[in-house]
Amino acid sequence: MxxxxxxxxxxxxxxxxxxxxxxxxxxxxxxxxxxxxxxxxxxxxxxxxxxxxxxxxxxxxxxxxxxxxxxxxxxxxxxxxxxxxxxxxLPFGELMISPVLFAVGSPEQKAQLLPKIRTLEYWFCQGFSEPGSGSDLASLRTRAVQDGDDWVINGQKMWTSGAHNANWIFMLVRTNTEVKQQEGISMFVFPMSTPGITVRPIVTMDGEHHTNETFFDNVRVPKTALIGEVNKGWTYAKLLLGHERTSIARIGQSKRELRRLKALASEINITGAPLMDHTPFRDRVAAVEIELLALEITALRAIAKGGSPGVEANLLKVKGSEIQQKLTELFMDAAGPYGLPFDPDRGLHDGNEPIGFDEAASLGPNYLMTRVVTIYGGSNEIQRNIVSKTLGL
Amino acid sequence: MDFTLTETQSLLKDTAERLVREKYTFDERKKIVAADESYSKALWDEFASLGLLGVEIDEDCGGIGGSFADLAIVLEAFGRGLVVEPYLSTVVIGVGLINTADKGDRRKDLLTQVAAGTLTLALAHGEPKSRYSLEHVETRARKDGGDYVINGAKAVVIGGDSADKLIVSARTDGNATDRNGVTLFLVDGNAAGIHKRAYRNMDDRGAAEITFENVRVPESAVLGPVGGALPLIEAANDRGAAALCCEAAGAMKAVNEITLEYLKTRNQFGRPIGKFQVLQHRMADMAMAEEQARSMVYLAVDFANEPDAAERAQAISAAKVQISHSGQIVGRGAVQLHGGIGMTIELVVGHYMRRLTSIEKMFGDIDWHIGRFAAA
Structure with a gap:
């Protein structure tokens, strides 16, 4: 349907x-x-x-x-x-920093950055989380201190996903320690080639290098690297995260995965009949399909409402991420014993015949890696806190 | 159902737990997993010298003549340590099959070698199309004079990458899904005509896809009754599932301890994250899941060697379903409560999730066991 x-x-x-x-x-x-x-x-x-x-x-x-x-x-x-x-x-340039630039970027920043974000000549990564600041992002401690016309940045960022491929970064830094946490944060953008930046890989439990920790040692950036006004970074971050949460619902991706799940389960036999006809499995697939339909309509309603994303963004993030995880769980159920052989390269660099069936190699690593979707972009616990706040609780 | 430990069990517990604590630290395990060999032969020798390989082996074969309840103690400790050595395939499955199906000098010889640490075993039974159906055997053994000639393919053979001897199921009669006509053969792991594609499973245990191309074995290689091995295979599968329940209990206890400690020490918003009710409730669910799983471990242990196949099947399936559900709650919950750091390969938490996920998928998954329980 x-x-x-x-x-x-x-x-x-x-x-x-x-x-x-x-x-x-x-x-x-x-x-x-x-x-x-x-x-x-x-x-x-x-x-x-x-x-x-x-x-x-x-x-x-x-x-x-x-x-x-x-x-x-x-x-x-x-x-x-x-x-x-x-x-x-890639969300970082197109979907995250760009809406902030539209809203508060200087004419020069817009002219310099947007055309090259569009062509991916400028490939952005995000410097938000820190070792001590995950869900409690506003406690971040990476510092920027003004020095003449420049800012000098020192500190460490965690989970700088794709930083090893990126040539630009947008980040949140503390520019005032005297005020309430949220009121002393500013947002900067600058090239990753700026001296003093070190990117170290973090390997995740799927065995792959997606993300990094990034160190800033006296990184000197010009005042034009500041986005909008000084100490207004938290407001911009909220705008940006609203867009991230909308995009990480990944409805199209889940629709693709659902279709592939059904195709795979139609090819796999269980005691002489296709797995897709096996009632317990079929019904679990149907339950996810129904949730996904509801989410697609919810997303349509949210977009139709217009304006910047509100609480719908939190809903889309929570439900979208849960659906993604359920799909990976169902893929593992479909794979059965062939979910066990583990290949971090997901069959990519292996010239041999696939073990089991064609896409089996990707299912285990993908199942593991997809546990991150209820953690990143603001954990689902934090999203639910925000939803309950909007309900007046 | 006995909830107290015998003297032997207390000794085994001390021995196995100390071994894991001292020799199987997470850093040591990383080295073992990174090596070309899928397990540490030095540690295997140590298992042997501590008597851990001979728990269910008779004393006249160098074992300690214990029960599955004794074995369960070791398995739980190995679950905590995320041990990758081929204990499950050799000591649980291999020894179980030889204990019930073999007799005479060969039995004594095989068990003596296992207890001494000089023989590893693996059951090569599952096939590319069998999924969890135990009666589905397409591999054939054709009689040729005084020999059998084996042809076919076996899938995801746990420990099959390194086993000195394989216990291979093959059809000597009947069609692919007949209950009768399946025979077990004891075959050298490197016999002519055997091709192995070795790999590691999600829990870092070694495994292999194995093909048999005109593998010739003498009639004396038969283990158990010709054409009547299916009940033996079912019993082995149930022992494997029961063993995994014990491993899972150890893994869940360990990762719950680690997660609880993290909730008490990780600060956000100016206080330990364990002060937030939503995280408290998830941790409480994980603790309850662990307890429910542990209860079912007692059931699994009581019925692991039960000769009444129907009784055994129902009990083991009940235990495996509960343990698998608990494993999901605990494994996924531990990662979620750790947040981003729980995703990294440098932290042990993700490895517990990998082990618990693997346990869920071995010797029958939730659907298979729930179906078998309901049909009983």
Whole structure:
């Protein structure tokens, strides 16, 4: 069953689907569908195709080089791209720092950064969390001190995902220690090539290097690196995180995974019949499918409301992440004994025949790595705290 | 159901726990896992010298002539240590099969070697299409004069990458899913015609895909009755599941302790995160899950060697289902409560989740056991 979109929307969906099928290199699509590692070059290849078509940064208005999609088009675009196996947009540049730049960036910052974020020439990472500041982000201690026309930054950031591929960073730093925590934080953007930055890999339990810890040792940046006003960084961070939470619902990706789960479970036999016909399994798949349908409509309603994302963002993050995890659990159930053989490369660098079945190698690592989605972007516990606050509790 | 420890069990507990505490630290384990060999032969020798390989082996074969309840003590300690040595495949499955199916000089010889640490075993039974169905055997053993010739493929053979001898199930009669016609053969791990694709499982235990191409064995390689091995395989599978329940109990206890300590020492918002009610409730759920699992360990231990197959099946399935559900709550909960740091490979917490997930998927998953329990 598909949702009933207006006819105009259905035509647009067909157009997007035809574009992705024509332009997305099969090799990249296969990697996405097999949950394998997408290289920076893969990402740039797809971004070039989107730029040529005028569809890069689909959330952006026309004035900044985006396609200026309306809410329906944007939702459809994201879903169809994910369903068809296009790499997800990197959130840091397009979805996180850009809305802040739209709102409070200087004309020079907009002119310098936005066109190159659009082409992925500027590849951003995020410096928010610290060893002592996870859920309690406002307690962050990385310091920026003014020195003439410059700021000098010292400290350490955790979970700087993709920092090893990034050439720019946006980060939160403490610029005033005398005031309430939230009122002494500023936001900066600058190149990762700035002297004094050290990136150290963190390997996660799936055996892969996704994320890092990043050290700042007397990193000197010009005053033009400051975003908006000094000590207003917390406000900007909230705006930015609202956009992150909307994007990490990953509805299109979950739809793609659901479809693949059903396909896989139709091929796997259990005591002579397809697993997909095995009642307990089938019903668990159906339960997730229903949750996902509800979430898709919730997302549509949130977008239709317009304005910056409110409490819907928290809801989308919580439910979207839980659905992603349930899908990986169902994949593990489908794999059975073939969920056990463990290959951190997810079958990518292995010239041999797959162990078990084609995509089995990615299911274990993906199951493990997907535990992070209820932790990152503000843990689901924190999201629920925010939801209950908006209820007046 | 006996909730107290015998003198032997207290001794075993001290021995196994000290071994894990002193020789199987997380740092030592990292070295073992990083090596080319899938387990430490030096530690295996130590297991032997401490008597841990001979728990259920008769004294005249160099063992201590103990029960599954004694074995459970060692397994729980090994669950805490996330031990990757082929104890499950050799001491639980291998010894169990030889104890029940073999007799005479060969039995004595095999058990003596296992107790001494000079022989490792693995049951090569599951196949690419069998999933958890124990009667599904497509591998064939064809009679050829005084020999059998084996052809087929075995899947996810735990310990199969390194076992000195494989216990291979093959059809000597019947169709792929007949209950009758399955025979066990004792085959050298490196016999001509055996091809292994070795790998590590999610819990870092060694395993392999193994193909048999015209593997010729003498008639004397048969273990147990010709054509009637399925009940032996079912019993072995139940022993394996029971053993995993014991391992899981040790793993859950350990990771709950670590997580509780983290809740007390990690500060956010100016206080230990364990002061937040939502985290308290998750920790409480994990503690309750551990207790429910431990209760079912007693059931699993009582029925692990039960000769009445129907009784045994129902008890073991009940235990495995509860332990698997508890393992999900504890493993996933431990990672969630640790937050980002729980995701890293440098912290032991994720490795407990990997072990608990693997345990859930071995010797029958939740659906398989719940189906078997309900049908009984």
């Amino acid at each position: 598909d949702l009933k979109y207006p006819e105009r929307a259905a035509r647009f969906a067909d157009e997007v689907r035809a574009f992705v099928r024509k332009e997305l290199p099969a090799e990249i699509r296969d990697k996405v569908q097999r949950r394998q590692k997408i290289t920076p070059e893969d990402q740039r290849t797809w971004q070039r195709k989107l730029c040529d078509k005028g569809w890069a940064c689909p959330s952006w208005p026309k004035e900044y080089g985006g396609p200026g999609f309306d809410v329906m088009e944007r939702m459809i675009f994201d879903n169809i791209c994910s369903e068809e196996g296009a790499p997800s947009a």
